[in-house]
Amino acid sequence: MGEKREFLKALLGSLFLANFPLEALGRKRAVIYRIRYSNTPERTRVVLDCTAEVRRQDIKDHFSGKVLWLDVKNAGAVRKLVRRIKSPLVSEVKVIPINHRRTKVKVVFKESHRFKVFGLRSCAGKPFRIVIDVFPEFVPISCEVRKAPTRVVVIDPGHGGRDPGAVWPPRSRHPRIREKDITLSIALKVRKYLKKHPDIKVVMTRMRDVYVPLLKRAEIAAKACADAFVSIHADSMPNYPDWSGVTVFKASPRLFAKAQKTAKEVAKRVKLCSDVMCWSISPLLINMATTVTFAESSRLAQAIVESLKAHVNDELINGIKDMHRNIVVLKTPGRPAVLIECGFLTNPIDRRRLVKEWYQEEIAKGIAQGIERYLTSLNKVAYAR
Ligand SMILES: [Zn+2]
Numbered sequence: 001m002g003e004k005r006e007f008l009k010a011l012l013g014s015l016f017l018a019n020f021p022l023e024a025l026g027r028k029r030a031v032i033y034r035i036r037y038s039n040t041p042e043r044t045r046v047v048l049d050c051t052a053e054v055r056r057q058d059i060k061d062h063f064s065g066k067v068l069w070l071d072v073k074n075a076g077a078v079r080k081l082v083r084r085i086k087s088p089l090v091s092e093v094k095v096i097p098i099n100h101r102r103t104k105v106k107v108v109f110k111e112s113h114r115f116k117v118f119g120l121r122s123c124a125g126k127p128f129r130i131v132i133d134v135f136p137e138f139v140p141i142s143c144e145v146r147k148a149p150t151r152v153v154v155i156d157p158g159h160g161g162r163d164p165g166a167v168w169p170p171r172s173r174h175p176r177i178r179e180k181d182i183t184l185s186i187a188l189k190v191r192k193y194l195k196k197h198p199d200i201k202v203v204m205t206r207m208r209d210v211y212v213p214l215l216k217r218a219e220i221a222a223k224a225c226a227d228a229f230v231s232i233h234a235d236s237m238p239n240y241p242d243w244s245g246v247t248v249f250k251a252s253p254r255l256f257a258k259a260q261k262t263a264k265e266v267a268k269r270v271k272l273c274s275d276v277m278c279w280s281i282s283p284l285l286i287n288m289a290t291t292v293t294f295a296e297s298s299r300l301a302q303a304i305v306e307s308l309k310a311h312v313n314d315e316l317i318n319g320i321k322d323m324h325r326n327i328v329v330l331k332t333p334g335r336p337a338v339l340i341e342c343g344f345l346t347n348p349i350d351r352r353r354l355v356k357e358w359y360q361e362e363i364a365k366g367i368a369q370g371i372e373r374y375l376t377s378l379n380k381v382a383y384a385r
Contacts, residue, residue: 028052030075035083044087068107076100088213098352109351151375154226157187161211166236189364229337244318244347296336304370331352
């Protein structure tokens with residue numbers, strides 16, 4: 001299609017552009033012919049496809065304001081390319097040909113972020129590439145030392161806005177049941193119960209049907225200096241329609257080991273404090289912080305499971321499971337976090353009760369009381385010193 005035509009045009013262009021010094025070295029001149037991008041929770045990756053190799057030493061980068069400029073030597077462009085980027089970090093990329101041996105690339109960031117630029121050789125059917133990875137920059141926050149016994153919990157209703165989560169019927173354009181509505185409804189009920197407690201402050205990652213990127217959710221937790229983070233979901237397991245009930249997930253030990261690296265990155269930007277101490281950025285303390293978080297996440301999960309069993313038919317409580325998937329919100333240092341799957345839309349009985357007020361109330365009561373128990377236990381620990 002269009003892309004293929006662009007590639008052929010670029011290839012032809014590169015053959016016709018005479019550049020004797022380069023060819024004398026046995027290297028073909030590169031032509032940039034396409035802008036692509038992808039998003040993961042950790043980064044946005046912008047890829048510029050080229051007809052030949054561009055060496056890193058031929059790329060000069062310059063960052064000013066919110067704009068990253070790349071000055072690429074020994075590379076032309078098929079024409080001026082512009083691409084709007086749907087990402088929490090980057091808004092637009094432009095490839096501007098200066099002449100056939102020099103091209104400028106303009107990457108517009110949404111805020112000031114960290115970035116890495118490198119080249120990739122052609123392999124496995126993929127062309128030569130210039131890659132720009134953009135990572136989020138956390139705002140430095142110093143958590144005020146809170147006066148005990150005030151505690152902060154962040155409640156995170158999963159999905160929202162253009163991300164409906166699981167839906168029923170599956171792949172339907174106008175589904176009758178959407179995970180994003182169930183998560184918001186249960187989360188607001190949890191908030192209602194917790195607000196009755198004078199010493200607990202509830203921060204929500206969303207109050208309405210809006211899309212909130214994962215990193216934004218992690219940032220909200222960091223800025224709130226939360227003592228606990230609770231993410232609420234309702235799963236879908238098409239291959240296991242008999243799976244049902246409530247499951248509380250915490251990060252697996254393996255994920256936590258991997259998380260230490262991310263933790264260091266996050267902690268460089270976020271000063272982490274509890275009311276007994278602040279984590280500085282020394283690696284030893286970060287290791288301590290992640291170990292503490294790991295143990296604390298288990299305690300939080302335990303408290304929630306126990307009180308869920310008291311409020312919901314306990315046969316419906318699947319207990320605690322380890323999350324192996326790389327979930328950003330489960331691995332912030334110094335911040336115990338759990339993810340609760342309230343049920344399965346693929347199970348007919350779960351599906352029916354998940355949309356019912358009474359069932360949502362039962363689950364919300366269970367979650368709220370578990371959080372309350374956990375948060376009050378923190379005060380006991382602090383005062384016992
Ligand atoms: Zn979900």
